[in-house]
Amino acid sequence: MKPVRLRQMEQYIVERDFVSLDELCEHFHVSKNTVRTDVNELAERGIVEKKYGGVEALALNKKLSSFSERQVKNIDSKNRIGKCAAALLNEGDIIYIDSGTTTACLFAQGIELPAGITVITNNLMVVEQYEKYPNIDFIMLPGKLNPKTKSFSSLETLETMRKYNISKSFLAVTGISAAGGLSNSTPLEAKVKEIAVKASETVILMADASKADKPAMINFANLDDVDVWVTDEATDELVRLCTEHNVELREA
Secondary structure, eight states, X not given: OHHHHHHHHHHHHHHHSEEEHHHHHHHHTOOHXXXXXXXXXXXXXXXXXXXXXXXXXXXXXOTTSOHHHHHHTTHHHHHHHHHHHHTTOOTTXXXXXXXXXXXXXXGSSOOOOOTTOEEEESBHHHHTTGGGOTTSEEXXXXXXXXXXXXXXXXXXXXXXXXXXXEEEEEEOOSEEOTTOEEEESOHHHHHHHHHHHHHEEEEEXXXXXXXBTOOOSEEEEEGGGOSEEEESOOOHHHHHHHHHTTOEEEEO
């Protein structure tokens, strides 16, 4: 559908700053005429600017260009989500902590956590918390560092992830569709999330209410795969989604 494609194209361009028209055609599997039409619409909205041979995101819309900006955005909500999600931990759990600023707040609280936890993660911000928790083992997944997300992802990351048995996965998400699709904007990170969901006994989604009805480019799972959704506000849309997909909703 065009509205979904436009949202995905906007996100794709914003993340990369500049994209050629040929790349957009190849990535979205549409003709150049369709790409031109979509780009014109995004330009009219003030999201992008047409350049020779391609399109560039306007400075005000480069939402993912700075990890620091995303780290402080809605920090109170993220901290509440992190504290609420931490209450789901049990002694001896083997857990996976996903990339993202919200999931990093699980260990940014300075609160007392159960002993004997093993943390598997590709999130650099999580590993940086190790000094606060000497009774917790941290395992850093290998891979190439993505400075925009402060996380590691590569084919090596995927191969390593498949070896682990995980008690609980704490997942972030870029967007959630009206049908309950969980999506991410980066192919490799989406694949890491997909493997984590399949390897986990319990899947815990850490996402604020603003992620609802805003699908990103690549689906990696569905709300049917999620056991608990920890959020900042139990809106009517979140209640509907959780009821339809039999997910426990916890409001931080």
